[in-house]
Amino acid sequence: xxxxxxxxxxxxxxxxxxxxxxxxxxxxxxxxxxxxxxxxxxxxxxxxxxxxxxxxxxxxxxxxxxxxxxxxxxxxxxxxxxxxxxxxxxxxxxxxxxxxxxxxxxxxxxxxxxxxxxxxxxxxxxxxxxxxxxxxxxxxxxxxxxxxxxxxxxxxxxxxxxxxxxxxxxxxxxxxxxxxxxxxxxxxxxxxxxxxxxxxxxxxxxxxxxxxxxxxxxxxxxxxxxxxxxxxxxxxxxxxxxxxxxxxxxxxxxxxxxxxxxxxxxxxxxxxxxxxxxxxxxxxxxxxxxxxxxxxxxxxxxxxxxxxxxxxxxxxxxxxxxxxxxxxxxxxxxxxxxxxxxxxxxxxxxxx
Numbered sequence: 340x341x342x343x344x345x346x347x348x349x350x351x352x353x354x355x356x357x358x359x360x361x362x363x364x365x366x367x368x369x370x371x372x373x374x375x376x377x378x379x380x381x382x383x384x385x386x387x388x389x390x391x392x393x394x395x396x397x398x399x400x401x402x403x404x405x406x407x408x409x410x411x412x413x414x415x416x417x418x419x420x421x422x423x424x425x426x427x428x429x430x431x432x433x434x435x436x437x438x439x440x441x442x443x444x445x446x447x448x449x450x451x452x453x454x455x456x457x458x459x460x461x462x463x464x465x466x467x468x469x470x471x472x473x474x475x476x477x478x479x480x481x482x483x484x485x486x487x488x489x490x491x492x493x494x495x496x497x498x499x500x501x502x503x504x505x506x507x508x509x510x511x512x513x514x515x516x517x518x519x520x521x522x523x524x525x526x527x528x529x530x531x532x533x534x535x536x537x538x539x540x541x542x543x544x545x546x547x548x549x550x551x552x553x554x555x556x557x558x559x560x561x562x563x564x565x566x567x568x569x570x571x572x573x574x575x576x577x578x579x580x581x582x583x584x585x586x587x588x589x590x591x592x593x594x595x596x597x598x599x600x601x602x603x604x605x606x607x608x609x610x611x612x613x614x615x616x617x618x619x620x621x622x623x624x625x626x627x628x629x630x631x632x633x634x635x636x637x638x639x640x641x642x643x644x645x646x647x648x649x650x651x652x653x654x655x656x657x658x659x660x661x662x663x664x665x666x667x668x669x670x671x672x673x674x675x676x677x678x679x680x681x682x683x684x685x686x687x688x689x690x691x
Contacts, residue, residue, distance in 0.1 A: 355429040358470040361526075364421045365414065365478040374415060382412040384486040388599075407570055407597060407609045408490045413482060414604040419559040423629050426526045431466035434527070461586050463535040463617075468526040476520040479633060483520065483555065487608055491517060491553050491635060510547070510688055515637040521551050525632040529566065531625065535617035536588035537571055537578045542611050543634055547653045547685070548642035551634035555608050558601040559629035565621030566628040568607055570597035571614040578614060590616045601628050608635070644684045652682035656689060 366374065375381050388409035414422075496511040497503075521543050529535075543551040556568060571578050571594045578594040581587070598618075599607040609615070611634070620628045644653070659674030679686040 354470050355468060357429055358468075358472065359474075360425050360429070361422065361470070361472055362474040362478075364425060365418055365475065365482060367478065368481050371415065371482065374417075381415060384413045384482065385411050386486060386490065387411050389490060406613055407599070407607060408487055409599055410483075410486055410606045410608065411602065412604050413486070413557060413606045414559075416603055419603050419629075422526070422631070423559050426468045426528070426629075429468050431468055431526075431528050434463060434465045434467045461536075461581070462588055463538075464529070464533045464587075465535060465617075466528045466530070470524055470526075471522045472524055473522045476522040476524060476633065479524075479555075479557075479631075480520040480635075483606070483608075483635075484517075488517065491608060493517070494552060494637065509690070513639045513641075513643065515552065516640050517553075517635050518549075518638045519636045520555065521545075521634040521636045523634070527630050527632060529617065529620045529628040529630075531621070531627070532619050533617075533628065534587060534589070534619040537569075537575050537590045537594075537614055537616045539575070539614055540611045540632075540634075543636075544657065545636070546650065547644055548639040550637060552611055552637045553608055553635040554611055554613075555606055555631070555633040555635060556599075557606045557631040557633070558603065559631065560601065560627070561603045562601040562620060562628050563622035563626055565619050565626075566601045567598040567618045568601075569595050569616040569618055570599070570609070571616060572596050573614065575614060578616075587619075589618070601630070644682065644688070646682075649682045649685055652678045652685040655681065656685060656691075 375383055386408060389407065493514060493516045495514050496507050498507060498512070500507055523543055540554045569590060571590050573594050578590045579588050580591050582589060594614075599605075617628075620626055644650075655674045655677045659671045659678070662668075662671035662674060675691055678689070679691050
């Protein structure tokens with residue numbers, strides 16, 4: 340497994356034993372086709388909605404790509420049920436950093452007295468299983484590609500592109516083509532009241548020429564009430580407000596431009612920097628929401644800076660960014676200096 344630099348909201352945890360039990364729970368394409376043919380009540384995957392910023396008042400022509408694609412029936416009901424039951428058996432843990440991990444089986448896990456919950460619950464309240472699964476990712480891509488590729492497709496980045504100030508970065512220049520689903524997959528369970536405040540997902544960077552660009556949220560069950568993925572306009576700082584009664588952050592109603600209701604087997608797909616929110620699960624009783632969070636992987640064509648020294652320099656650059664983010668400025672500077680010595684091309688790309 341290659342080193343992965345994740346600038347998103349997936350938190351690396353210890354992977355559960357038995358994670359490969361999830362691998363075969365999405366049927367192969369032929370087996371899924373046979374299941375559809377054998378049961379007239381089942382429906383084939385179908386795109387039902389595409390939102391574009393250009394369709395939304397006051398957004399103008401900021402981007403020309405489809406921002407949100409909704410696919411119904413991406414997974415079969417039996418697949419959703421099997422994934423849920425397997426994740427429950429593997430064991431969900433509260434979505435905090437590894438040093439504050441709270442086991443689901445701990446009766447205090449759902450209590451607001453937990454330190455991890457006190458620290459995190461105002462912004463997000465979810466339990467997750469986080470794993471690297473190449474086979475599962477490949478099967479999800481095989482299901483997703485035929486129905487969604489026409490909508491997300493290739494992406495070109497260049498300095499004079501429309502809205503370059505928003506979308507263009509020097510290290511993105513070129514043509515990028517979708518090649519699969521990243522094997523870093525997150526399964527999440529939101530209990531009654533569980534939510535995720537307005538946020539963007541960021542990108543997993545595998546190497547200089549391979550990174551994720553689109554988020555895929557697969558809904559494994561239908562929520563009676565609440566739990567929608569709210570699509571938001573504007574910046575996070577402008578969209579956030581805090582509920583005085585609960586202390587939780589949520590979006591201002593004026594920023595909400597669309598919503599995807601959790602429906603068993605359906606999926607929403609959007610570019611990684613689209614601002615969105617997981618609204619609280621409601622309905623009373625023990626209602627829960629189960630999802631898969633995955634990412635579509637892209638590769639630059641043709642690749643750039645592929646010599647061994649360039650690859651090492653890029654790795655040092657990413658390590659330097661991590662050190663810098665963690666407050667270790669001196670070690671970060673040493674890494675940046677190593678980049679300049681190893682690869683003038685990478686140093687120029689990042690203006691070091």
